Amino acid sequence: MSLSRFLLKRSLHGLFVVWGVITVVFGLRVIAPGDPANVLLPPNVDPEVRQQVIRELGLNEPLYVQYFEFVAGIPTGDLGLSLTTRTPVAARVLAKLPATLELAVAATVVAVIIAIPLGVISATRRHDPADYGATVFSLLGISTPNFWLGVMLIILFAVQLDMFPTSRRPVGFDTIVAQALALQFGSAWDALTTWLWHITLPAITLGTYFTALITRLTRSGMLDELGKTYVRASRAKGLPETLVRYKHVLRNTLIPVITVVGLQLGTLIGGAVITEAVFAWPGLGSLIINSFNARDWPVLQGSLIVVGAGFVVTNILVDAFYAYLNPQVTYD
Incomplete structure (x- = not known):
């Protein structure tokens, strides 16, 4: 096919x-x-x-x-009118969607950048202190509630150390792109630093569980692949260990990782409700909470439909990406 x-x-x-x-x-x-x-x-x-x-x-x-x-x-595109504001639901949802997508993608990037190297180190240094440290980190990441972690990060890095803001999203990533395309590089750089300054704590809060999950998945996948015949054959041919480990073993390990990343990206879009509430991030999560409290069902319906559609689109893209990573995966 x-x-x-x-x-x-x-x-x-x-x-x-x-x-x-x-x-x-x-x-x-x-x-x-x-x-x-x-x-x-x-x-x-x-x-x-x-x-x-x-x-x-x-x-x-x-x-x-x-x-x-x-x-x-x-x-x-007609999702009805909001009961509280009498404005089109589609316009309200689309206005909030970029903030949630930014937060979900930022959390995914944080998770992937940290988790995959950590999982590789844990698998290749099995039973070493690095392996035990990665295991403890993943256990803590999976066990820690997001809302508690967000509050603790605010207390430590925003209140005590005054390194990051406690809330708000003063600039969106679309503004940064627009300024860069308009060759306003100074303004784009200032906007980018402001955006990173405000999104760091929410992204870490939302991506901690995701980071722990990918770390454990990468470690188990690497250990499984390292014990297969083609790895021993590659080493017997004299291929460098770095080439065997990262070009062949890691690439095959990424098949289930990509699956989880795709599925979790959709989960992060819908699961950002608590994180957005903690950091007053003006995305779909905040809109869902406010609509639920106000019994504004048209807005709540529109938000949930967009989240569901995000799951579907993400799954389709993940399945289509399989064949690029592993030619043995077909479209049948």
Whole structure:
């Protein structure tokens, strides 16, 4: 099967998954307690006014009519109107999405840069102090709650040492790119340093569990590959140990690592809720929390659909990347 046919097949599968997400999200709104009209109206409102608002929101229609109207608007980008601000949901979600993507990608970069070398060192120096140190680090990383780690980092590096800010996102990465394309390199550099200064602590907080997971996966994969026949044959041919270790063994080890990185990237997009709340990072996580507290179901629905679509797209890209790392992986 060619790459184009594979992508088409997986895209069709992905559409069904997204449709399932949309259906589940709509069902959660239906079974959730409370009336959306209560968000807009005071408790002592006149019953006629209340009924008029319900008709304007379409809540008086049968559920199947509401469902099909909701689904029909999604392909055109119509996710409805926010109950609290009466603005398009799609515009609000897209305005918050870049901040969450920046945080998720930054956390992934931090995890990969630290975890893969640490996993390689742990596997090649088995039972040495470096191996024990990497094992302890991964255990602590998996066991530490993100919200507690974020608070501790703020207390230590922001309050006590005054090295990093406690919150906010004064500049986005899109601004840095725009300034660089406009040849405003001085402004772009200042914006980049400000961006790095503000995103460092949130990225470390969000990526700590991810770092520990990749470290353990890389270590186990390296140990498994080092014991295979082709490694002994490569060494018998006189190939340098560095070439064997990093060109052949590590490359084959990266197959499951890439899988986890792709899946966890989608998880980080949805799992950044707590980290964004701790650092007041203005992304989808903060929008989801605020929408839930305000019972703004259209915004909550739109945010969850975007997160679900992010999972699907990430999985498709990860599967397509397999063949580049390992020619034995086919698109069948």
